[in-house]
Amino acid sequence: MPGDAARPHQASLPPAPRNGLVPSLERRRLQAYLLFVAMDGFILLASFSAIAAAYLGPGGDFAGVRQGAEPAFLLLPLFLTIALYNGTYSRAGLTDWRQAGAKAIAALAISAALLNFFAFFAKMNAEFSRVVFTAGIVLTGAVIVAMRRFLARRLTARWGRGAVNRLVIQAGGPKFSLPDSIHIDAREHGLRPDRADPASLNRLSQYLRNMDQIVVSSSRENRAAWAEVLKGTGLHGEVIDEATRAIGAVGVVKHDDIGMSSLLVSNGHLGLRARAMKRVFDLTISLAALIALSPVMMLTAAAIKLQDGGPIFFRQRRMGRGNGFFAIYKFRSMREDDSDGARSASRDDERITPVGRFIRRTSIDELPQLINVVKGDMSLVGPRPHALGSRAGEKLFWQVDRKYWQRHGLRPGITGLAQVRGFRGATDTEGDLSSRLDADLEYLNGWSLMRDVRILLRTVTVLVHERAF
Structure with missing residues (x-):
C-alpha cells in the first residue's frame, strides 16, 4: 500500500479543513476580470469624450462633443472582443502589468485598424475627426497601461505574484520554501496517496479545496502514486523529480526561486471560462427541469410512500470531483439500503420493489440528482459517480485500472458519454468497467459545451434500457 510513512495514529491528526485551508481566489479573480473590462470600457469612452471636448474648445456644444466621441462607441465592442481572445483578461495579466498592458495595446491597435477598414468601405471616414480618433487611441492606451500598473501592484501585494492559491506538500522529498505558497507536512496531517483507500483520498481532497x-x-x-492521485484532482499538479517515463509528466515547471524543477503531472481539465459556461448551463437546464418534471417527481414520491411507508429518497456516499465524498440523491427503489453499493442490482433482485423496478427501468429514480446539480455536487454531464463498494467481477473498481481515479477530474454527471454509448447497469466483468473508464477519460480530455448538449439529447433515447434492473 503506498504511503510516504506509516499511517499516523488517527487520534493525533488535526481535523481536515472543512472549507479548505484558505478562501478561494477563483471568484475574486473573476471579479477582477469584470472590473478590468468595465474599467477599460470606461477609459476608452472617457478618453475619446475628453479629447473631443478639448479639440472643440470651450465653445463646443454637446452635440459636437458627442459626434467627436462617436467612434469610441463603435470601437468598444471590437476592442473588448479582441481583448477577451488575446489574453488581456488572463490570470497572468492580473499581476504582470507589462504583459497585460502589451496585450491591451495590441487589442486597441487591431480594433482601431478594423474600424478604419470597415469605415472606409462604409464611406464613414469623412465623419470621423482624425485628430480626435488618433489622440483618443493614444490617451486610452496610456491610461489603460497606467491603471494596469497601479492595480497589478495592489493585487500582487494581496494575492502574491501568481494570484493563485498554491499548496506545497512535503511528503518525504527535498525540503524547500516556495514563495507565495502554503506549506504543510504530509505526515503531520495524515495525507497519503493511497489509491486503495477512498477515505484517504477524501481527506486529501479537503486540503486541496480552493487550491489552484x-x-x-x-x-x-x-512519486508515481502521488502523480496518479494528482491526475484525479482536476488541478494543476506537480511532483518534484527528474523526468521519468513512469510518472507520465506532461511538462516541466522551473521554480527559479528555489533552484528546482518539477514535473507537471496534471492540468485542470477546464479553464475558468469553460467552467463558468458549464456551470451556467447546468443551473439553467436543471432548474428548468426541476420545474417541468415536478409533477412526475411528486407522483413518484407518493407511489413510493404509499407502497410500504418507507423513506422517499435514498442517499448514498459517492466519490466526486477531486476524489471528495458527497451524498447522492435518488428515489428509493429497494427495500434495503446498501450504503457502499457492494452488491450491484441484478435482473431478479429481491430487494427491488415493484415501484422501484419501474422507476429504475425508466431512469425516473435518477431525477433527484438534479438537486445535486443545483447544489454543485454534480453536473448534468460527466463521469457517473460510483458507489465506494462497486465491483467489476471480483475486484473493486479502482483495483481494475490504476487510471480509475483520473475520472474524478470533473464534477460527476447525471449522464455521460459512457451511458449514451450503452455502458450502463451491472459490471459483471472487468471489461464492463474498462469500457466505461475509457469513455469517461475521453470525455474529460475533449470537453466542449456542444458535446454536453449532444450527450443530453442522446440521453433521451436511452432513458429506458434493458440493463436497468
Missing part, C-alpha cells in the same frame, strides 16, 4: 496549484515533494518510491 499543488506541488508535492515526495520520496522516490511514492
